[in-house]
Amino acid sequence: MPTPAELSGPPVGPSVSPLDQRALDEKWWETGVVYQVYPRSFADSNGDGVGDLRGVIERLPYIAALGVSGIWLTPFQPSPGVDQGYDVQDYCGVDPLFGTLEDFDELAARCHELGLRVLMDIVPNHTSTEHPLFKQAVAEGPGSAARRLFHIEPGRENGQPPNNWLSVFGGPAWSRIAPESAVDTEWYLHLFSPGQPDWNWDEPEIWDMFDDVLRFWFDRGADGARIDVAHGLFKAPGLPDSPSVPAVIDGLRSNPLVMDQEAVHEVYRRWRRLAEEYQPPRVLVGEVNLEPERSARYTRPDEMHQTFAFAFARLGWEPERWVDAGRRFESMRREHGAAPTWALENHDLVRTVTRFGGGTVGARRARAGVLATLGFPGGAYLYQGQELGLPEVDVPEHQRRDPMWFRGGVSRDGARVPLPWSVGGDGAHGFADDAGAVPWLPQPEWWGRYSIDAQEQSADSLLAMTRQAVRIRRELVASGQFDPHAGADWNLEGEAMVCRSGTGLAVVVAMGEHAVELPEGRLLIASAEVKEHRLPADAAAWVLTGPAA
Structure with a gap:
């Protein structure tokens, strides 16, 4: 079988360095490839079994060698870890589990030296029950100003929640704020776990607070933000019952009362103005899990720069649906001007090897999926390990950590198992510097066969093909033959x-x-x-x- 280099033939345009590419294309996100780093599963520098920022710093040459334009870091801010960091306790800090602010500064600086941009994960829909403002709301009691910053409401008769909304993670979307109190009988809204109370974006203080959060990270060198649950900030006025309670745990997509409220667009107009105060302007990428016709509205010229193509990301191996999704996103590009952002994997989705059929068939299809995604006109995202063809891991039930598993019987842990860097088992297949480290999620015995070290030895590996595809893509961009417009x-x-x-x-x-x-x-x-x-x-x-x- 020919090597990837032999298949591609000679370069189709002039080879460009990362820094030349930055100068060549100011709107880098329209054609760039972003590599998603899930820090706790990427590389462990201190042997505690959890990946950290220093581990990312040490492995940045690997990411740069892929040829990608930047990285997206999932949350590493202080958090109790109920939802692996998406329950943020302090938006302007680094959890000691992952390192220090100085580590982030070094990471950003090193990325920029390598020509990589850095996207932060910002979580504006909800916070942690350990956030100082929520703790203040609990302490100050009913009627206090602190409680207005959250959706805190009295229950209905017979001790029932304020309405019938469901949590995305399973069960009611409401919990008692002081369950042991006979006096304080109010409830707080959490679209996700009970450890993640939703902010009340009807309060101007929340707007100001997140302006400060964005500026804090942009000032420290972040090149943009990936915005979690970007369509869910506002809830229907009055918080009415949902007319139909879905039989499946699909709260954000099934309940229009908690998503895609018109008021949310003014938030992103404000954030766009803030992003453009910087030189170069910072980039806003939205997790907007809606149909293309709705998600595209978030990328109007004065709102976000990109949203993820979720109608594509969740697909199986179904050609008619791939074509339908492509046509719909192309139609929205023509209407609103923003190029689609293609991805087939992330930390919430079943790995494509498994989703596309498993075994040898699933591996071939996942390999094809990487190449297809990188070839579609627009931005592209790769999730760590996708370039290795990692399958979903069936994590034993007693070792699962995902709150979705405990509340709704669905586990995302199988896509979050720490990366295999080496063939041997020492250091959790090279994930940790300490040979005896025990990773926070268990790796299967056969994990090493997918390792980076193993794939470095083969010109036919998925890793080699991915590098070749990204290089050709960059050359097509440089020669004008890859143009999303x-x-x-x-x-x-x-x-x-x-x-x-x-x-x-x-x-x-x-x-x-x-x-x-x-x-x-x-x-x-x-x-x-x-x-x-x-x-x-x-x-x-x-x-x-x-x-x-």
């Missing part, structure tokens, strides 16, 4: 999903049972061996068509 046509051609860019790049994914004929043109890269210009089933390829070929 040129538009794209998405079609199902026989058993293949085909995305044809206006600049002449065709991304072909064979999603049926048979090999498919590739378009006429120059083959740049493929996820599997191409024979007689035919792409085998469960594979993807990039073909440069037209005069540039």
Whole structure:
């Protein structure tokens, strides 16, 4: 089988360094690839079994060698860890579990030396019950000003919650604020775990507080923010009952009373103005888990720069749905101007190897999925370990840590198992500097076969293909042959999903049972061996068509 380099042929444009690329493309996020780092599972520098910021710093050369434009760090701020950091206790600090503010400063500086941008994870919908303002609300009691900063309401008769809303993690979305008190019978809203009370964005103090949070991190070198649950900040006035309680735990997507309220858009207009006070402007990326026609409204010219393409991210191996999602996002790009942001994995989703069928078939499809995602016009995100083809791990029930498991019977732990850096088991397959470290989530015995060290030895590995694809993508950007504003046509051609860019790049994914004929043109890269210009089933390829070929 040809190596990735042999498949791609000679460079399609001038090779560019990371810093040259920064100067070349001021709107880097429109074509850039961002690597998602889940710090507690990336690299452990002190042997406590939990990844940390110094571990990220030590491994930055690996990320830079992928050729990506930047990293997104999931939360590392002080937190009780009820929801692995998404229950933030102090928005302007670093949890000692992960290091210090000085570690973050060094991380940001080192990233910039390597040509990498840094995106923070900002969690504005909810906080932690350990946040000083929530503790103040508990202490000051009913009617206090502190309680107005949260959705704290009296219950209904017979000791029932204020309404019938469900938590995304399972069970009621309300908990008693002082369950042992016979006097204080109020309830607080938490769309997620009881350890994550929702902020009340009807209060101006919350707006001012988050302005300060953004400035704090932007001033320290963060190049932008990924905004958690960006569509959920405002709740319907009066907090009425939902007319239908969903049978599945799907609160944010099933209940329009807790998502996509019109008032939320003014928050992002304000944040956009704040982001543009900086030079270069900071980037705002929204986790907006809505249909494309609704999520695109968050990327109007005066709001966020990007939202994740969730209608694509959750797909299985279904060509008709890939084409439908692509057409819808292209339509929204034409209407609102913002290029889609493609991803197939993150810390909340089942790994694609498993989602696409598991075993050898799932591995081939996941490999094709990486290549396809990197070829679609717009920004792209890779989740740590996706470039290794990691499958979902069936973490034993007694070792699971996800609050969704304890409340709703769904576990996301299988996508969060610490990375394998080495083949051997010492140091949790190289995850930790300490040979005897016990990782916070257990790694299976066979984890080493997917390790970075193992894949470094093979020119046919998914890691090698990913690096090659990112390099070719950068060269296409530099030569003007990867332009998200040129538009794209998405079609199902026989058993293949085909995305044809206006600049002449065709991304072909064979999603049926048979090999498919590739378009006429120059083959740049493929996820599997191409024979007689035919792409085998469960594979993807990039073909440069037209005069540039």
